[in-house]
Amino acid sequence: MHIPTSLSAIRPPRWLTALLLEIHLYWRFTRYDISATIIPGMLFVLAAWHSDQPNWSALPGLVLWGTFYFWLYCITFCISNQLAGEAEDRRNKPDRPLPSGLISRRGAWLRWIAAMALFTLVGWWLGVLEWTLLWQMTLTLHNLGGFARHYWLKNLSMTLGAIAQLAAAWQMVRPLTPEAWIWLLVPAVTLLSNASLQDLRDIEGDRLSHRHTMPIVFGADATRVFVAVAFALLALLTHFTLFAPAGLNAGLLLLDVLLAGMCLVIAGRVLLLRTTAADHVSYMLYTYWYCFALAAAIVAL
Structure with a gap:
């Protein structure tokens, strides 16, 4: 053959x-x-x-x-x-x-x-x-x-x-259902404030493109303080609106602590690590937080 x-x-x-x-x-x-x-x-x-x-x-x-x-x-x-x-x-x-x-x-x-x-x-x-x-x-x-x-x-x-x-x-x-609306609205509305984190990664590029991002309009330092406070408050928001009403069993308590910890880590990184690479990592951590919050809905709902 x-x-x-x-x-x-x-x-x-x-x-x-x-x-x-x-x-x-x-x-x-x-x-x-x-x-x-x-x-x-x-x-x-x-x-x-x-x-x-x-x-x-x-x-x-x-x-x-x-x-x-x-x-x-x-x-x-x-x-x-x-x-x-x-x-x-x-x-x-x-x-x-x-x-x-x-x-x-x-x-x-x-x-x-x-x-x-x-x-x-x-x-x-x-x-x-x-x-x-x-x-x-x-x-x-x-x-x-x-x-x-x-x-x-x-x-x-x-x-x-x-x-x-x-x-x-x-x-x-x-x-x-009403419960589903709560679990989808809480992560979604965080984007009204916390999404400005991504604009810290490319201030010069946005300025050259004539974009009016929060760091350009209000300054990078003010934006970092605002975003850090928003993430710290997010830890409280998710606890009182998502986890506490669902009943804090061992699994939900672990997820609550994990998500709160991620929020505080991101807040600290935004204030302390001020490079483009660090801001990119911080934004990616936010996308992971978003995924973990929705994964918690599998357990809670």
Whole structure:
């Protein structure tokens, strides 16, 4: 039997190569935003599933559809955000798909339009169309309508995005309850103040781009004090609104202490560690806090 030795004979088919390249492209678009989009969304899906007589046979479908929905939630934001910020990314983040030449602007626009259309269809199919439309309107105004250039509009957009994210996560499983609203609103409204933490990472870049972020408007020192106080108060807010009403058993008490500790660590880092790299780590810790808070809902609800 003849065994081909040419490398061309063992190359994968073109459709597989194209698919792998597309997956790699989407990964490059979204890799820094997964901890703020897909993971928290799926954690709240699991909280909704676990809250009322868990149906194990329904779980695989919820995980599959939920992951796909929140991937669309993520990719629609990331592509439009990077389309709007390509010039800045050429200076600060040249490894992103557009400045690196991995994709053209026309290709990015086509993928964004297709993703927005598919996102609408999936949102309708899962019964969460109103939250899908809220996020689509919010991300468009944030990325393409100039909201990202003003700190209070930017933080409001992120808050509305979190509400749309978590309300959709719960509603695709079961109707929203008063308890669910409390657990989704507390993490979401923290973005009105605490999201300004991310603006400490790139003050010079924002100034060159003529953005009116909190550190530029009020000064970096004042912003650091404000954010540190906001995180310290957040430890109290989560205790009295989320954990205490649920009853502090051993598991919830451990989560309460963990989340409070993370808030205090972030507050300390913001005041004491004043480098771009340290501020980036502090912001990532905030995204982890957000995920842990939603994971706690699985136990509490």
